């Protein structure tokens with residue numbers, strides 16, 4: 001169990017905020033569209049068509065490289081990565097390359113990661129731009145389909161590829177990195193990680209200096225942890241049996257939750273990279289970089305620090321909140337309307353996140369709004385509902401999107417502070433529990449029991465202080 | 479015109495003035511095609527009905543006194559490597575036998591906007607790979623000057639169509655001489671423009687970093703005219719130079735007085751047919767008599783140009799031609815029950831001819847791990863050296879001159895069995911492609927009744943110089959008054 005695990009990631013993120021594809025002016029929002037309707041001669045790779053670089057994509061790519069603290073070359077160019085595959089219209093992919101005179105958009109960067117209470121530096125090897133291939137569609141399942149269809153709507157969508165050094169020691173760290181990367185990209189406003197297939201990742205895993213295995217086709221955060229855990233277990237089992245791990249590329253099968261061998265080192269593609277002759281080299285000037293830097297928005301690390309200084313949150317809370325842009329935005333909206341940042345943070349960090357986790361939802365997917373959360377907090381403050389009831393109705397708020405007032409009314413959950421009514425109920429409780437009343441005269445525990453019985457009768461709605469007061473008075477007058 | 483063909487600029491002028499009906503002109507050319515196309519085989523696709531319709535449209539414009547374009551009524555033949563919307567574009571290959579592009583190349587769009595009339599698509603070596611037009615999947619084209627000989631290539635159909643009077647003007651493409659070689663062999667004018675001067679949008683790529691669309695014409699003025707139409711910046715081609723088209727016709731009569739012309743010994747010495755060399759030297763003398771200052775010079779790096787050219791061209795080709803897999807368009811071999819990889823192989827094995835397969839394999843090899851540095855990168859370095867040699871030479875000379883082709887048009891079948899000796903014929907044309915400079919071929923004489931081409935090269939965007947030299951030479955040689963045998 002002591003063998004050191006080394007993991008590196010290669011993450012592909014679509015620049016989903018772009019209106020058009022990387023090398024043509026077809027719309028890049030292909031989701032939910034009729035197959036092969038967002039295509040033109042260029043993204044279909046028709047004979048004689050030519051690519052023209054989307055300048056906005058270049059700008060976004062540079063924003064990402066800068067946000068990941070990368071060095072930026074003065075000049076870069078696109079290369080052709082040659083390999084045959086049915087999802088490719090030209091049977092080569094226009095990408096970037098760091099040899100033969102090429103350079104990535106960014107290199108030698110880093111991201112800080114909070115791991116087990118300490119800061120960890122994850123080194124970024126390179127950031128570059130490339131085009132997304134088309135989508136293969138299998139009628140039925142991949143195993144039984146008699147033929148494959150290709151949808152080229154996705155073909156040519158701009159991807160930013162982020163490659164890390166092998167700096168992760170566990171699947172958890174890898175997942176935390178993806179979370180952080182996503183938050184950074186979302187803060188930049190170039191990416192919406194909530195879109196299906198917008199972030200995909202390949203991983204390199206080796207154990208105790210053994211052969212490196214590449215796992216491809218990991219589709220989500222949740223999968224990255226599963227895929228890596230499986231692969232580590234597989235390699236450890238081989239090592240335990242004294243079988244050498246072979247250097248190979250494996251495919252993550254998300255359905256069966258296993259990795260399967262795709263090809264061995266001998267069968268690796270030779271991509272025959274060479275400079276794309278249809279595009280001119282990209283000159284990156286100081287002015288260009290200065291302009292982009294000046295427009296860079298606040299990023300998660302800075303926002304985390306601000307949450308500590310401005311709202312007085314503990315560092316850990318600030319980190320958790322800013323690791324998800326939607327969550328951080330939610331927090332700030334709620335605080336703007338309600339104040340009391342620590343109260344808002346506590347609710348978000350504990351009950352809201354637990355609830356979201358249980359429903360397997362992300363905050364933006366849920367129906368909870370900052371306005372509703374604030375309304376709920378105010379109901380507590382006004383004594384209309386108890387904290388306990390608030391925790392209860394939160395579930396309903398998240399799943400139904402109803403306002404807390406509506407839920408409280410529908411379910412009759414308003415706190416009972418009517419003293420006369422409560423005195424009547426206490427009398428009933430006393431009548432039903434004569435033994436406890438007897439004991440209560442000498443045993444504090446029995447008093448708690450009686451309060452509990454009253455709460456039960458009122459389904460938790462009785463004002464606890466008032467209930468206590470009445471019970472003690474009635475006992476004293478006995 | 480005393481039996482000589484009407485040149486395109488004449489046609490346009492007569493049509494604009496209402497002195498020639500575009501319809502009748504097209505009919506005449508169609509009659510000529512009817513009579514001799516069987517012997518010449520210049521075309522892969524003819525579109526007489528569309529051409530006649532368009533001619534009527536031009537005539538109607540004349541009648542109504544509407545503004546007419548620079549190519550009004552001019553009959554245009556387009557090499558079948560240039561995309562034409564709705565008209566098959568085969569690249570001389572089985573692979574694209576049934577391919578109909580959904581869009582026009584920029585050059586075509588511009589010519590049509592100037593009221594040119596497309597008559598058909600001309601034959602070529604498959605995917606522009608060859609110097610004889612024998613590598614066409616649809617059979618060879620024959621040289622109108624001697625039907626037993628090749629017209630040159632790869633734009634052989636374009637040059638032959640012009641020489642035979644089957645078109646007024648033509649667009650070809652030149653990757654390593656594919657416009658100039660057939661122009662030379664068929665006794666017409668051919669220009670390879672500066673890299674980036676004419677948009678490549680719609681030109682089906684053989685070797686992107688080397689090639690340009692270029693005019694083939696009956697005379698230098700027509701060449702200038704067509705350049706005025708097709709050149710100039712195109713945002714759809716990233717390698718397009720941001721420049722406006724020049725008024726090339728305006729400089730033609732400026733003469734060559736005082737122009738310094740260098741003749742690189744590497745391009746006219748060893749391997750050049752002495753009869754060809756003699757005609758070219760005679761042309762140099764003519765230019766001297768007209769006031770040019772001519773002298774011999776040397777560009778030592780040219781020795782490596784052929785090797786560098788073929789490595790770069792084949793490397794790029796191997797990648798460009800990867801898209802022909804039968805999935806989206808074009809030929810697809812029967813592949814019932816085969817996996818995709820075997821199906822691709824079968825389609826590509828059957829769809830491509832032997833020369834194309836040879837170049838794809840060689841190019842794939844040159845880009846492979848372990849060979850990339852040795853071949854591709856080295857070729858790129860040679861390319862840089864050649865550019866530098868040209869830069870140096872152009873400090874001393876305005877124009878460099880040489881034979882276009884080192885030989886006279888070979889007999890059909892003579893070169894096809896020996897690819898290496900065919901590649902050697904490109905020795906004088908490929909340097910201009912490697913350096914990205916403009917180069918023109920102008921007929922300068924006949925040897926045994928076969929045309930000889932004179933080549934001139936200029937610095938980037940020096941087309942005006944080339945047209946001036948070409949025009950001056952042409953005015954003395956007047957080969958355009960001679961008519962081929964057919």
Ligand SMILES: [Zn+2]
Pocket residue numbers: 021024025026038039040041042043044156
């Ligand atoms: Zn497109």
